[in-house]
Amino acid sequence: MNIEFTKYHGLGNDFILVDNRRSSDPCLTPEQAVQICDRHFGIGADGVIFALPGQDGTDYSMRIFNSDGSEPEMCGNGIRCLGRFLADLETADHGTAHEQYRIQTLAGVMTPKLEANGQVTVDMGIPHLLAAEIPTTIAAADQKAIASQFPGGVIDQPLEVAGQIWQVTCVSMGNPHCITFVDDVEAIPLEQIGPKFEHHPAFPQRTNTEFIEVVRSDYLKMRVWERGAGSTLACGTGACASLVAAVLNGRCDRRATIELPGGCLEIEWAADDRIYMTGPAERVFVGKF
Ligand code: ZDP
DSSP states (O other): OOOEEEEEEETTEEEEEEEOTTOSSOSSOHHHHHHHHOTTTSSOOSEEEEEEEOOTTOSEEEEEEETTSOOOSOOHHHHHHHHHHHHHHHHHHHSOOOSBOOEEETTEEEEEEEOTTSOEEEEOOOOBOBGGGTTOOSOOOTTSGGGGTSTTBOOSEEEEETTEEEEEEEEESSSEEEEEEOSOGGGOOHHHHHHHHHTOTTOTTOOEEEEEEEEETTEEEEEEEETTTEEOSOOHHHHHHHHHHHHHTTOSOSEEEEEETTEEEEEEEOTTSOEEEEEOOEEEEEEEO
């Protein structure tokens, strides 16, 4: 194995980016991804992202492997890093770069846009709420008032995890998320209960899990246990899903700041039903493995 890579992070959610523009097949296997993501025996990262040729008229495509080798449909912090990586590659190739990219992912087309202030804004598409779309076997909240607005959605429903009943709301941003509102996110024993949510039989594709403390109607604090990566410093799709869950439960505005252990993201659920996420994406180093 001899690959050139660039390391990026979005709020400490870190990725190995690989220039895979000359082939539609990722140049690493999931097993190799596990090896290079190892923080002691490899480069160290939460995942590996491949910049692939576009499909169906898009500029590029993205594939990502989690640090356990599983393949998620989407990655919010990762796609901001990919936007920055593509601009860096184009600049190295011909001195200029696009400001916006249409990128094919397994969750549909996403469009990261590089802002003049260094932030990256991504049109993350529309959230999916139907139980079968998450996917989850938890019953929809059809007995609740909210169901008239969002029929078939799993909103504020009970789920038993680790001998305790949690009220959960489920949202798909292309990948599955299970959100619980708590009084104090710091008090959650994430390493113990995170895996129990991730592997709960109610989630046939496993799930990402977010614990949310509503500080104000425009400010949420979040801790995340990621499917296939565990406790991470940030999760972009998780922040988007959490804002949607908070709006559905009448707990926050359609635009809010989400504070993660690695820093803040701005998330908006716009009138066109699409989610817009703004946050940083930074290059850390380049190397050869
Ligand atoms: O869905 C999953 O398996 C996640 N681990 C994918 C990665 C999500 C990420 N944290 C994000 O920012 O959306 C990278």
